[in-house]
Amino acid sequence: MVKDFPDNMPQEESPEDQVDARADFILGRLGFSWEDLRGKKILDIGAGSAEFGAAARKKGIEVVSLDRKLIDDEGVAPYQKEGYVQGSGDHLPFADESFDIVVSHASIPLHAAFDRKDVSRFIEEIRRVLKKGGECRFGPVGVGGAFFPVGDPEERASGVSNASWEEDTVDERVRKTSLKTTALLRELVPDLKNSTDDLLAQTNNFYSFVK
Numbered sequence: 001m002v003k004d005f006p007d008n009m010p011q012e013e014s015p016e017d018q019v020d021a022r023a024d025f026i027l028g029r030l031g032f033s034w035e036d037l038r039g040k041k042i043l044d045i046g047a048g049s050a051e052f053g054a055a056a057r058k059k060g061i062e063v064v065s066l067d068r069k070l071i072d073d074e075g076v077a078p079y080q081k082e083g084y085v086q087g088s089g090d091h092l093p094f095a096d097e098s099f100d101i102v103v104s105h106a107s108i109p110l111h112a113a114f115d116r117k118d119v120s121r122f123i124e125e126i127r128r129v130l131k132k133g134g135e136c137r138f139g140p141v142g143v144g145g146a147f148f149p150v151g152d153p154e155e156r157a158s159g160v161s162n163a164s165w166e167e168d169t170v171d172e173r174v175r176k177t178s179l180k181t182t183a184l185l186r187e188l189v190p191d192l193k194n195s196t197d198d199l200l201a202q203t204n205n206f207y208s209f210v211k
Contacts, residue, residue: 019080023055026105030137031195031204037061040100043129045089045138046107054080064099066092090121097131104138116184123188130211139195139206182207 027034038061044052047065056063065084087093089104126136185192185207193208 019049019051020055020058022051025202026052026103028203029105029140030103030206032103032137034059034061037101041098042101042103043092043094043099045092045102045104045126047084048107050080050084052103052105053083057082064094090118090125092125092129094129096128097134098129100131100134102126102130102134102136102138104136106140107138116188119184120188123185127211132211135208135210137206137208140201 042063044063044065047067050065053063053065063083066087068088070086189209191209195204195206
């Protein structure tokens with residue numbers, strides 16, 4: 001999948017610096033520091049262009065980047081393809097207890113539109129590949145204007161201006177969706193933790209559980 005990043009992210013001078021900036025953004029969203037990850041084997045589900053894995057490997061951190069589609073060659077440096085595996089989150093192509101940490105940024109099916117069994121299968125697969133005591137972090141808890149244009153999808157598709165939509169209307173939709181999502185996840189993961197009540201937080205905005 002192609003990951004979206006906020007439009008207000010700094011535009012770095014070089015492509016490699018841009019990869020590092022995007023990786024730092026993901027790291028902050030998931031409440032980690034690079035030091036937290038040292039000595040761990042990590043799985044990144046829904047890796048997109050593998051910015052997170054590429055930046056981690058430069059720091060000597062082992063990351064396997066997984067996505068449904070093979071990484072696109074266009075605009076992607078060769079080092080971003082290292083450790084890249086094609087596969088689906090509901091059928092992870094790894095042995096039991098393979099990873100110390102599983103992360104997924106804006107990729108695990110969180111919204112009410114997804115079937116309960118799909119979300120359940122994702123959670124089951126993550127638990128399976130986590131080592132005992134391993135941790136999963138995924139999110140963000142809420143996705144709003146920072147990632148998606150304001151307005152109704154049908155209006156955007158038809159070219160109708162979305163300027164009349166108020167930002168707090170978008171925030172309210174995010175809040176309601178997130179509450180539904182959290183309720184479903186808490187049914188499936190009784191020990192689920194929610195890092196923040198601020199749905200649009202730029203740091204420490206994730207769900208987590210420990211195996």
